[in-house]
Every structure is written in structure tokens, then in C-alpha cells.
Amino acid sequence: xxxxxxxxxxxxxxxxxxxxxxxxxxxxxxxxxxxxxxxxxxxxxxxxxxxxxxxxxxxxxxxxxxxxxxxxxxxxxxxxxxxxxxxxxxxxxxxxxxxxxxxxxxxxxxxxxxxxxxxxxxxxxxxxxxxxxxxxxxxxxxxxxxxxxxxxxxxxxxxxxxxxxxxxxxxxxxxxxxxxxxxxxxxxxxxxxxxxxxxxxxxxxxxxxxxxxxxxxxxxxxxxxxxxxxxxxxxxxxxxxxxxxxxxxxxxxxxxxxxxxxxxxxxxxxxxxxxxxxxxxxxxxxxxxxxxxxxxxxxxxxxxxxxxxxxxxxxxxxxxxxxxxxxxxxxxxxxxxxxxxxxxxxxxxxxxxxxxxxxxxxxxxxxxxxxxxxxxxxxxxxxxxxxxxxxxxxxxxxxxxxxxxxxxxxxxxxxxxxxxxxxxxxxxxxxxxxxxxxxxxxxxxxxxxxxxxxxxxxxxxxxxxxxxxxxxxxxxxxxxxxxxxxxxxxxxxxxxxxxxxxxxxxxxxxxxxxxxxxxxxxxxxxxxxxxxxxxxxxxxxxxxxxxxxxxxxxxxxxxxxxxxxxxxxxxxxx
Numbered sequence: 001x002x003x004x005x006x007x008x009x010x011x012x013x014x015x016x017x018x019x020x021x022x023x024x025x026x027x028x029x030x031x032x033x034x035x036x037x038x039x040x041x042x043x044x045x046x047x048x049x050x051x052x053x054x055x056x057x058x059x060x061x062x063x064x065x066x067x068x069x070x071x072x073x074x075x076x077x078x079x080x081x082x083x084x085x086x087x088x089x090x091x092x093x094x095x096x097x098x099x100x101x102x103x104x105x106x107x108x109x110x111x112x113x114x115x116x117x118x119x120x121x122x123x124x125x126x127x128x129x130x131x132x133x134x135x136x137x138x139x140x141x142x143x144x145x146x147x148x149x150x151x152x153x154x155x156x157x158x159x160x161x162x163x164x165x166x167x168x169x170x171x172x173x174x175x176x177x178x179x180x181x182x183x184x185x186x187x188x189x190x191x192x193x194x195x196x197x198x199x200x201x202x203x204x205x206x207x208x209x210x211x212x213x214x215x216x217x218x219x220x221x222x223x224x225x226x227x228x229x230x231x232x233x234x235x236x237x238x239x240x241x242x243x244x245x246x247x248x249x250x251x252x253x254x255x256x257x258x259x260x261x262x263x264x265x266x267x268x269x270x271x272x273x274x275x276x277x278x279x280x281x282x283x284x285x286x287x288x289x290x291x292x293x294x295x296x297x298x299x300x301x302x303x304x305x306x307x308x309x310x311x312x313x314x315x316x317x318x319x320x321x322x323x324x325x326x327x328x329x330x331x332x333x334x335x336x337x338x339x340x341x342x343x344x345x346x347x348x349x350x351x352x353x354x355x356x357x358x359x360x361x362x363x364x365x366x367x368x369x370x371x372x373x374x375x376x377x378x379x380x381x382x383x384x385x386x387x388x389x390x391x392x393x394x395x396x397x398x399x400x401x402x403x404x405x406x407x408x409x410x411x412x413x414x415x416x417x418x419x420x421x422x423x424x425x426x427x428x429x430x431x432x433x434x435x436x437x438x439x440x441x442x443x444x445x446x447x448x449x450x451x452x453x454x455x456x457x458x459x460x461x462x463x464x465x466x467x468x469x470x471x472x473x474x475x476x477x478x479x480x481x482x483x484x485x486x487x488x489x490x491x492x493x494x495x496x497x498x499x500x501x502x503x504x505x506x507x508x509x510x511x512x513x514x515x516x517x518x519x520x521x522x523x524x525x526x527x528x529x530x531x532x533x534x535x536x537x538x539x540x541x542x543x544x545x546x547x548x549x550x551x552x553x554x555x556x557x558x559x560x561x562x563x564x565x566x567x568x569x570x571x572x573x574x
Contacts, residue, residue: 029063045238356410394407442552
């Protein structure tokens, strides 16, 4: 069975272009792990960026790992074959450093599963002198690393391009000096943007709230998020080209960060400042993509906010390529952008009002009004795009039944508009339960209770079920509430996560919480006091906590916050 698993990995590698492969023993090995399938992971631009960055060094051979499919997991477990790398089919435990790129809370379970499959001790405290160093980066690591704090030795807080070079230098210097594991972690903790959880003690009040987070002697008081100041110095695009991906695109990042101040959005706060790549740099990346003749996937918080989007569209189509976008805003979309997407074969135009009512859009500071939605739809219909999708949330702070009825009313009126203007396609509502996230104004707010969310979702479904060509897709509330605990969980949740995996995975999470005598309602259902100490308090995103709380009060009062502008010093990042 071992040879069959190796054969499949070799066949997967043979279908790729652009990978790095170094002979064993010529460089120090680094395992880059995406804790989900190859199909999903190879559509993650961050994975490509770090893979390329590490392999361009003269001392590191970075190889990739992914979560195998269910039937392959059974093969690994039944034969006791260790999980192997794609490039050289090397066992995971043979890599001195294992780096996870964690983008979604539910992938926390997969982090543990991959370590188990790789025969690597799951708990950091149980790893001996010769065991791999386990690190993690990505959005989940940056926002709240605590649910993985008993598993991961060190977290990358911020953007990897500016942290990983210094991290690897410190790692190699410690290795050359013969440092012990404890000494290595102390050295790494002083690299800007590196958080070592074992160097911080969490103390709790009798009611379960955090009383204090105390650094050990020599550990930094705070760990500051690091970010790329000049995007042109760090081009970001697909490195390894394969057909076997979720989107099957050649990805190019146009911009990073967002200054729109949507109050629910972690990325909008934790990836400030908004930064754009120059059109010339992107043009060179488009030229590089010509060799592969794949559709260009433009990546960024809101592609329509890119100041030269029309020129970029003309550039891509002028090269004979087609294009797709990760997202756009209905209030900044242009006729050129929509027409270019239509010419590229786009069949569904997606808009994200997030809420159906004007009031709730003011609460979240979305800045999208109904006229923007109808205008974007008008542009789409004019360009010949038949289908439309709305991203919406239910359970937002200050939501009432009237706000739910507003979703139904908006959907009906948009469908009426489609039909009146000759668009006979489908209107899809993609509805997700709202999950309060760290480093947002809503980190103090409770999550709407599960029964209310389910009742409101059912009300929407019942009201629209007779309407032809309106389709509703809804995320499982059960999964959302596990995510809710992981999003704002403290260090105690880390042990629950490990125990849930021992019991079978995400479905056993509630049972593991009960065994640990932790009430999910403590994490999900209570309002936090203004001065509560959060589990992520030692991380510094660059803005003041008081600024976020002021934004919560603005949300309650329906007061708008204007986007970032040159010379602005409101939040503190600049």
C-alpha cells in the first residue's frame, strides 16, 4: 500500500508545472501544510507565496502536504504509513519544521489529523528534542491563535513575506549554536511578528473570564502584526500551475487590505492599511500567465476598488486571456469590469449586501445601498449575465424580525427587476449565520442563539419557496456554532479541540466541551464587558482597543464611519 500512495503523489506532481524539487540532503527541509484537500489548498494564493519565498532561499527545501481524501486517510491509518510530501514522498515527521497555513476555523481539526497521520506528537509539550518544530500562519493564526496553542509551538502574526525571512534566519542561527528547544523558542519569540504561546501564562477568574495574561521573563510584552509596506516588492501570483484546483485559475493579487471599515470583517481591520499594486507590476504578471493560457483570477478585498480596474480589464482581455474576480463591491463596480467578466464567460454575478435592511447595513457600516445593487444588476443584464447571487448574514447584532422580512422583500424586488429586464436566470441567496470575530467591533457581542437563527432561516425559506428561480443556500448552523467557539475561544478550548479529535472530530466537539466542564454559552451567548481581557490581548494589530469599542457604539447609533483616506490617524495603524 505504501508504494500505491507514493505512486499517486508522483502522478499528482507530474500534472503540475512550476514546482520546486531538491535532492535529499542538499537543503534543510520545511513542510508547508495546507490543512484541507489539495483541490482546495492549491487555490490558496498564500500557499503559493510562502512556497516560492522559502524555496528561493539557498538553504531551504520547502515541500507541500495536504489532507488526504477520506479513503486515502483510511489507507494511511490501516497501513500505518506516515503522511508523505508531494515533492519527494518524504514522511512528515522527517521535516525539522512543519508550517501550517490556517485560513478557516474548522480546519483546526484537520491540523490535528495531519499531525496524527504524520506520526508527529500532537501536543507541543509532548514533543522531544528531535521532534519537528510546528508553526502556523494565515488568518486564523493572526486573529486568535489560542485554540491551537497546545498544538503549535509558534505562530506567525501578520503577512508572511516580512516575517518568514527573519524567522528562518533566527531558526538557522539557533541550530548552528546548538540551542535547546526552549532556547530556540526564546529566540524565535524575539522575531517581530512571532508569538510563542508557551511563553505566556493565562490566569482565570472564578467565573471563567481571563484575569491576566502574563509573559515569562524575557518574552515580549506584545507581539505586533507585521505587514508588507510596498506590495510591488512582493509580487503575488500562482507559482505551481495545475488543473486540479477548486477554481482552476491563474491567481494574481491586485491589492491587499481594505479601508472600508465593515464592522463584522476581521480582514478589514487586521489587514490594514489598504495597499494597491501598480498596474505595471500586475501587467508583468499577466504576461507571465500567457504561457499557461488559463483564466486570470484577480485577488483582493474588493477588486472594483482597485483604482485602475478598467485599464487592467482591457490589459487582460487585450492579451487574449479571460478573467474572474474574487469579489467586488456593488458601489464601485464599473461597466468595463462587468463587461469584461461577461466576455470571460461569467454566468453568475455575485454581490454582498450582507443585510437586507438599510438599518442593518448601517449597523455593519457596509456602505452598500439598494440603488447600488440594482445598478450592478443593470450592468450585468446589459452585459448578458443571466444569474445573480447575494451574500447575506442572519443573526447580526441589533437584528429584528423586520430585518429578516427586509431580506425577503429585497430578494423579491431584485427578482422582479431581473424578469422585467429579460434576465430569466436564477437569483441565489447564500445565507450564513453571523459569527462575531476577534479584532472587530463585534468581538464584545453575543452570537445570536441557534434556535432564533434556525427560525429566521426557515421563515426566509418558506416565504420564498414558491418563487420560481430563487434558490437559497445556507451554512449549517451547527457548524457555525463550533466556529463561533473556535473564533473567540481561549486557551482552554485548545485542549477541547485535541480531545474532540480523539473522539472523532468536529462532531464530538460538544461532547469534549462537556467533558472539560466548559459551557459553550460562555463563548457564544454572553455580552463582554468593555474592559474584558480577550484571549488575543497580547497581539497588537496596530489599532487601539478603544477605537474598536467606539466603532461598536457607532454601530448601535447607526453612525457611519468613512473609509480610510490619506493622512487619516483614526484607528492608529498609520
